[in-house]
Each structure stands twice: as structure tokens, then as C-alpha cells.
Amino acid sequence: MKIVxxxxxxxxxAELQAMFAPxxxxxxxxxxxxxPEAEEPYRTFVENALTKARHxxxxxxxxxxxxxxxxxxxxxxxLPGVDTAYYATQFGYEKGDANNVRALLEQMQGVDNRxxxxxxxxxxxxxxxxxxxxxxxxxxxxxxxxxxxxxHGFGFDPVMFIPEFGQTFAQLPVEVKNAHSHRGRxxxxxxxxxxxRWIV
Numbered sequence: 001m002k003i004v005x006x007x008x009x010x011x012x013x014a015e016l017q018a019m020f021a022p023x024x025x026x027x028x029x030x031x032x033x034x035x036p037e038a039e040e041p042y043r044t045f046v047e048n049a050l051t052k053a054r055h056x057x058x059x060x061x062x063x064x065x066x067x068x069x070x071x072x073x074x075x076x077x078x079l080p081g082v083d084t085a086y087y088a089t090q091f092g093y094e095k096g097d098a099n100n101v102r103a104l105l106e107q108m109q110g111v112d113n114r115x116x117x118x119x120x121x122x123x124x125x126x127x128x129x130x131x132x133x134x135x136x137x138x139x140x141x142x143x144x145x146x147x148x149x150x151x152h153g154f155g156f157d158p159v160m161f162i163p164e165f166g167q168t169f170a171q172l173p174v175e176v177k178n179a180h181s182h183r184g185r186x187x188x189x190x191x192x193x194x195x196x197r198w199i200v
Contacts, residue, residue, distance in 0.1 A: 002028055003062065003063045004030050005056075005066075006038065006055065007052070012069075015178060015187075016067070027065070030059070038051055042082070045081075045082060045137075046123065048082055049066045049067060052066035053133065057125050057126075063125065064124065065123070067183065067186070069084070069119060070084030070118075070119060071160075072117045073115075074115040084100070084155075088102070090103070091106070091107070097156075100155070101148055104144065105144075108144055114144045114145075115141065116142060116143065116144050117141045117182075118140050118142070118169075118181070119138070119139050120138045120139075120182040120183040120185070120186040120187075121135070121136070122134075122183075124193075134190060134193040134197060136187070136190040138183060138184065140182045144161070145159045145168055150171030150172070151170060152170050152171070152173070152174055153169050153170045153174075
């Protein structure tokens with residue numbers, strides 16, 4: 001079965017391809033099919049992911065899965081949330097992982113409540129008009145480290161300290177991170193939903 005991944009993020013594609021491999025599903029990045037990225041006008045992960053999945057399904061004629069993910073910092077009332085990818089641009093930096101980390105650490109100087117969650121919402125549709133989209137949410141709670149550590153992963157992984165491991169996500173081996181990450185959790189849920197509802 002071929003499913004379009006409604007994302008052009010190579011990090012997401014690599015993680016999700018590895019996680020979906022047991023299903024025998026081939027994930028194809030929408031850019032490979034010439035599909036432009038969808039608008040993401042909403043303030044929740046689930047609405048944006050559903051919009052992206054429907055857009056990719058409509059343009060490709062294939063089932064589609066979309067991920068909308070982000071960092072939710074307690075001290076900031078859950079922000080940056082859906083604006084995570086563009087976080088650094090609010091503070092005069094160019095868009096990018098390293099600048100996002102730099103901006104976050106600057107904004108959190110002197111903040112004692114470092115609790116934060118990485119959230120991944122996956123939505124899959126069989127067609128653009130699918131009345132029963134599959135929705136899976138994975139969430140990992142940790143703390144924002146005082147400085148980056150580790151070289152694996154992407155995004156906020158270098159500053160997402162996971163107390164149960166005593167390390168940041170970027171310090172963990174890739175297979176350990178994938179097994180315990182927000183995206184790993186949502187992907188496992190999604191695979192079970194696909195097996196149950198789509199019989200793949």
C-alpha cells in the first residue's frame with residue numbers, strides 16, 4: 001500500500017518510514033509527487049494535520065497521512081505549539097532548528113518552570129472526503145535543558161531532557177528515541193488504527 005506523507009521534512013519522513021515499515025506501507029513524500037505544502041491556518045495540531053492530509057489525498061488520489069507536531073512549554077501557556085517550526089522568526093532569527101533552540105533558551109533564561117511536552121498528532125485519510133479520519137496523538141513530557149546536548153535527532157531534541165533517561169532526546173540512540181518519542185508513540189497508535197480500520 002502506498003500512502004502520501006503530507007510533509008516535506010526529511011527528518012519526519014525518515015522517522016515515519018522506519019516506524020511504518022512493519023505494516024509494509026510505502027510512504028511517499030508529497031514533494032516527490034509535485035504536491036505543494038498545504039496552508040496551516042489553525043491553532044490546533046489536529047486541525048492542521050487533517051487539512052494537510054486532505055490536501056495531499058486530493059492532489060494525489062492516494063491515502064495520505066500528515067503529522068503536525070510541536071513543543072508545548074508550560075511556562076508559556078503551551079506555546080509555541082503549532083508555531084514551533086517558526087519559533088525563532090518571532091525573535092528576529094531565520095527559520096531553522098538551531099535558531100529555534102537558541103531563541104527558546106534565551107526566552108527561558110531565569111525561568112524555573114522548565115516543564116514542556118513534545119506533541120505529535122498524526123491524521124490519516126483514505127480519501128479527501130473520508131468521514132472517519134484516523135487520529136493518533138503521542139506526547140512526551142520532559143524539561144527544557146539549560147544548554148543543548150547530543151547530536152542525534154532534529155528540532156528541539158538537543159534541549160528536550162527526558163528525566164527517565166537522564167538525557168536529552170538528541171543524546172539517545174536513534175532507535176531508543178524513536179521507541180519513546182512523541183512521534184514514535186503517535187505512529188504506534190496510528191499503525192494499530194490502520195490495522196484495525198483499514199486492514200492493511
